[in-house]
Structure formats: C-alpha cells, structure tokens
Amino acid sequence: MSPILSIAGVSHHYGAKQALNDVSFEVRKGSFALLLGPNGAGKSTLYTLLTQLLPLQAGRIAIAGHDISTAPRAALAGLGIVFQAQTLDLDLSVEQNLRYFARLRGMSGKDASRRIDAQLERLSLSDRRRDRVRALNGGHRRRLEIARALLHQPQVLLLDEPTVGLDIPTRQRIVDDVHDLASDGQATVLWATHLIDEARAGDRIVLLHQGAVRTQGEARALLDEHDCDDLATLFNQLTERKPQAPLKGLTRQDAGGAA
Amino acid sequence: MTNHWLRCMHGILIRETLRFFQQRERFLAALVRPLVWLIVFAAGFRTALGLSIIDPYTTYIPYEVYIVPGLAAMVILFNGMQSSLSLVYDREMGSMRMLLTTPLPRWYLIFCRLLAGSFVSILQVYAFLLIALAFGVDLPVSGLIAVLPSLLLGGLMLGSLGLVLAAAIKQLENFAGIMNFVIFPMFFLSSALYPLWKMQETSETLYWICQINPFTHVVEFIRFSLYWQAAPAHLGWSLLAFVLFAGAALWIYSPARGLRGGGGGPPGR
Numbered sequence: 132m133s134p135i136l137s138i139a140g141v142s143h144h145y146g147a148k149q150a151l152n153d154v155s156f157e158v159r160k161g162s163f164a165l166l167l168g169p170n171g172a173g174k175s176t177l178y179t180l181l182t183q184l185l186p187l188q189a190g191r192i193a194i195a196g197h198d199i200s201t202a203p204r205a206a207l208a209g210l211g212i213v214f215q216a217q218t219l220d221l222d223l224s225v226e227q228n229l230r231y232f233a234r235l236r237g238m239s240g241k242d243a244s245r246r247i248d249a250q251l252e253r254l255s256l257s258d259r260r261r262d263r264v265r266a267l268n269g270g271h272r273r274r275l276e277i278a279r280a281l282l283h284q285p286q287v288l289l290l291d292e293p294t295v296g297l298d299i300p301t302r303q304r305i306v307d308d309v310h311d312l313a314s315d316g317q318a319t320v321l322w323a324t325h326l327i328d329e330a331r332a333g334d335r336i337v338l339l340h341q342g343a344v345r346t347q348g349e350a351r352a353l354l355d356e357h358d359c360d361d362l363a364t365l366f367n368q369l370t371e372r373k374p375q376a377p378l379k380g381l382t383r384q385d386a387g388g389a390a
Numbered sequence: 391m392t393n394h395w396l397r398c399m400h401g402i403l404i405r406e407t408l409r410f411f412q413q414r415e416r417f418l419a420a421l422v423r424p425l426v427w428l429i430v431f432a433a434g435f436r437t438a439l440g441l442s443i444i445d446p447y448t449t450y451i452p453y454e455v456y457i458v459p460g461l462a463a464m465v466i467l468f469n470g471m472q473s474s475l476s477l478v479y480d481r482e483m484g485s486m487r488m489l490l491t492t493p494l495p496r497w498y499l500i501f502c503r504l505l506a507g508s509f510v511s512i513l514q515v516y517a518f519l520l521i522a523l524a525f526g527v528d529l530p531v532s533g534l535i536a537v538l539p540s541l542l543l544g545g546l547m548l549g550s551l552g553l554v555l556a557a558a559i560k561q562l563e564n565f566a567g568i569m570n571f572v573i574f575p576m577f578f579l580s581s582a583l584y585p586l587w588k589m590q591e592t593s594e595t596l597y598w599i600c601q602i603n604p605f606t607h608v609v610e611f612i613r614f615s616l617y618w619q620a621a622p623a624h625l626g627w628s629l630l631a632f633v634l635f636a637g638a639a640l641w642i643y644s645p646a647r648g649l650r651g652g653g654g655g656p657p658g659r
Contacts (some may be wrong), residue, residue, distance in 0.1 A: 219485070
C-alpha cells in the first residue's frame with residue numbers, strides 16, 4: 132500500500148539548536164502510527180512543519196501525494212489536526228466552534244450540519260452542543276477537538292500529545308476511540324506522545340529522540356527485534372533513560388510475540 | 391472567488407461578532423468610553439475652547455459636534471488595539487494556529503481577520519453615533535451612510551497596525567504598554583479633540599507630529615465623509631498608512647516566517 136504521509140530527510144534548527152536531524156518515515160493509509168519520544172524529542176517541531184506553521188528548512192514532506200513545498204494548500208486540506216495546546220474558542224458553544232471550523236474548511240451550511248450531527252453523535256457530545264466550551268471538562272474538550280479535526284473527513288489525522296493533562300480513564304477512552312477510527316478505516320492517524328502505554332500491538336511506532344529517529348516498525352516486531360520484554364524497556368534503552376516504574380507499556384505477551 | 395473563500399470570510403466574521411457580543415463588558419466599555427468623552431469632556435470644554443469655522447463645517451458648531459468624528463475614530467482605534475489583544479490571546483490559546491492551518495492563502499486569512507475586526511468596530515461606531523443623535527448632538531443623519539467607507543478604511547488601517555503590534559507582544563501582560571505608547575499618543579496627537587491650528591499656535595513641532603500621525607487623517611476622513619465632502623488628501627494618507635501597516639502585517643505573518651518571527655522552539659507554545 133502506498134504511503135499517505137511521507138517524511139524524507141527532514142531537518143530543522145532554531146538558531147544554533149538542532150531540533151530535527153534527517154528524520155524520515157512513512158505512514159501507510161489506514162494505519163495508526165505512534166510518534167513516540169520523550170519531551171524535547173522534536174515531536175512538536177515535526178508537527179509544526181507538517182502543519183506549515185514553520186517553513187520547511189530541509190527535506191521533503193508529502194501528504195496524500197501533495198508535496199508541502201509545491202502544493203502547500205492541497206497538503207493542508209488533507210490534514211485533520213489536534214494540537215497539543217488547546218485551540219477551541221472558550222466563549223463559543225460546542226456547535227459554534229464546529230460551525231466556525233466547517234466554514235473555514237468551506238463546507239456548506241447543510242453539509243456542515245449533517246457532519247456536525249454525525250461527529251457529535253459519534254463522540255457522545257450531542258447533549259453538550261449548546262454548552263459553552265468553557266463549561267466542558269478537559270476530556271470533553273479533547274473529544275470536541277477530535278470531532279472538529281474529523282469534520283472535513285481528512286486523509287491524515289495528526290494528534291500532538293492529545294491526552295496530556297487528562298485522567299487515566301479519559302485518556303484510555305480517547306486512545307481507544309482514535310484507534311477505532313484507524314481500524315474502521317475512517318482515518319490514517321499519526322499520534323505523537325511520550326506516554327508508552329498508549330501504544331497497541333498493531334501500531335507502527337516511530338521512536339524519536341534528540342531530533343532523530345532511533346527505530347521504527349510495528350510495535351510487536353520492534354520488541355522482538357530489540358529483544359525487549361516491554362515497550363518501556365525498549366523506550367528507556369533507546370532514549371538512554373533509567374527505568375521508571377510502574378508503566379511497562381505494551382509487553383511481548385500482550386503483543387503475542389515470543390515470551 | 392470560490393465558495394470556500396467566501397465561506398471562510400463569513401465564518402471569521404461570524405466568529406468575531408459572536409465573540410464581541412458574548413463579551414458584554416467589552417461591548418459596554420466600547421460604548422461608554424466615547425460617551426463619557428462626549429457628555430463629560432465636551433460639556434467642560436465647550437466654553438473653554440473656541441472653534442472658528444473650518445472645513446467641512448459651514449458655520450460655527452458646538453464642541454460636541456466637533457469631537458464626534460474624533461470619538462468615532464477613537465472607537466476604531468481602541469477596537470483595533472483590542473483586536474490585536476485578542477490576537478495575542480488567540481496565539482496564546484492556540485486558535486490562531488487553527489486559523490493559519492486553513493488551506494487558503496495566508497494573506498487572505500489575515501485580511502479576513504482584519505475585515506472582521508473592522509466590522510465589529512463599525513457596529514460599535516454606529517451604536518455610538520445613534521446614541522449621540524439621541525442625546526441631541528446635531529449630526530447629518532444622511533452622513534451615517536456616507537461615513538461607512540471611511541470607517542472601513544480606518545478599521546482596516548488601525549487593525550493592521552494592531553496586527554503588527556500583536557506580533558511584537560510576547561504575552562498578554564505586555565499589552566498595557568500599547569495603551570501608553572500607542573493609543574494615547576495617537577489619540578492626543580491628532581485632530582480628534584482640537585483642530586490642528588490650535589496645536590500649531592502652541593507648538594510647530596507638535597503640529598507636524600499631528601500631521602504625520604495617520605490617526606489624524608482617519609479622523610479627518612471621517613469628519614469630511616460625515617458631511618458628504620470629499621477629502622482626497624486624508625483618503626490618500628489613510629490608504630498609504632493602510633498599505634504600509636498591512637504590508638508589514640503580511641510580512642510578519644507570512645508562511646516563510648512561520649507563525650511568529652523569531653526562533654527558540656515551536657511557535658505559539
């Protein structure tokens with residue numbers, strides 16, 4: 132299957148500080164890719180380049196076949212984005228936020244209404260549609276941002292640390308919801324996180340550390356390849372960190388690999 | 391222009407209008423500020439300040455009639471700066487990122503934001519003018535139509551200046567400096583409160599500063615428009631200032647410079 136997101140030789144620096152160094156990986160259509168890395172690994176910088184909020188200094192990025200240097204708008208049109216920082220308008224209602232986004236994306240009123248209804252229903256937010264965003268809790272706000280990012284049926288859904296600051300059950304639910312999206316074939320997902328317990332056995336993992344890709348591949352294959360019992364060990368090994376209890380993340384047993 | 395472009399503009403206009411009406415304190419402040427000047431300040435100064443007959447007036451006018459265009463421009467000035475404050479807020483809250491990842495040209499998105507800010511300013515100016523009429527200030531009612539282009543140009547020009555300033559403000563807390571170093575000097579060093587010949591009597595230097603202040607030309611363009619009189623020089627200077635400020639804003643917010651100029655980490659964090 133051809134890649135829907137292709138990143139090749141991307142480097143970026145802020146003044147003298149190198150944030151990304153020759154980063155290359157691909158994400159295939161319908162897959163769930165986890166961009167895993169500790170804080171400061173360069174995940175947000177990569178997302179800022181993907182969303183064209185910073186200009187590309189070196190390398191090539193193509194989204195759904197559109198090179199962001201030569202067809203920037205076509206590339207952006209294929210993206211659904213959930214930023215790490217919240218981007219909702221707190222003074223507007225849930226529905227007003229979605230309708231604003233629908234207009235930015237050029238949807239007609241009728242089309243927007245239909246899609247807003249569907250997304251609110253899917254993310255169990257229908258009964259909150261008239262509430263101001265300010266009145267929503269963190270989990271509901273995140274789900275609203277995901278609903279908004281899916282409104283225009285993007286080819287690639289980018290999420291940058293979407294579960295930061297949420298409690299464990301809410302995190303779990305959002306992780307499950309987005310995995311379901313990918314497995315239902317509704318979106319290709321690139322999910323950036325430093326939380327190893329968000330990975331699933333079938334996910335493709337790209338491990339980023341100090342601006343460079345340390346390893347990449349399907350989660351269960353990586354555990355076998357590096358002879359690690361769990362993802363936490365692999366993560367610590369490749370990011371030169373001391374083991375931290377109690378999170379182990381995905382284990383080889385969970386993944387159905389060699390014990 | 392495609393449907394997408396128009397819907398995007400419509401969306402930004404509606405968002406700014408909704409935000410304005412939902413922030414009731416902002417709406418009230420926008421109305422009360424010029425009314426206090428009109429009712430209190432003008433009442434005190436009408437006897438102290440003698441006005442000769444100057445264009446576009448054809449007769450002696452009371453002081454409150456003189457300052458109405460200046461106060462209308464003040465509403466636009468405050469709103470333009472408020473708009474820049476809201477831009478800093480948007481940047482801190484992240485909604486600016488969402489806007490700038492819309493698949494339309496960056497210049498168009500910035501223009502829509504400017505237009506929406508001007509639209510909100512114009513709503514406030516009309517509310518102020520109607521209240522001034524209700525208070526018995528003698529204004530030509532038909533002038534309310536003629537004044538619209540000058541309000542729009544003033545809104546765009548001062549909004550562009552606000553955009554430029556917003557790029558220079560790193561945090562919301564720094565906004566107080568804008569009040570001291572931009573709004574007050576622009577307002578007081580203009581023809582909003584007194585004709586420039588009065589200023590010239592006091593200081594030639596101050597008079598020339600007032601002359602090059604773009605806010606003076608917005609005030610005068612509004613004043614002449616209100617009386618259905620052409621003011622090509624004021625229109626020209628206002629347009630020139632708009633082109634300069636808008637050009638600077640577009641350069642600052644161009645994709646090649648990222649979300650905000652400067653480095654050190656992902657922007658808007």
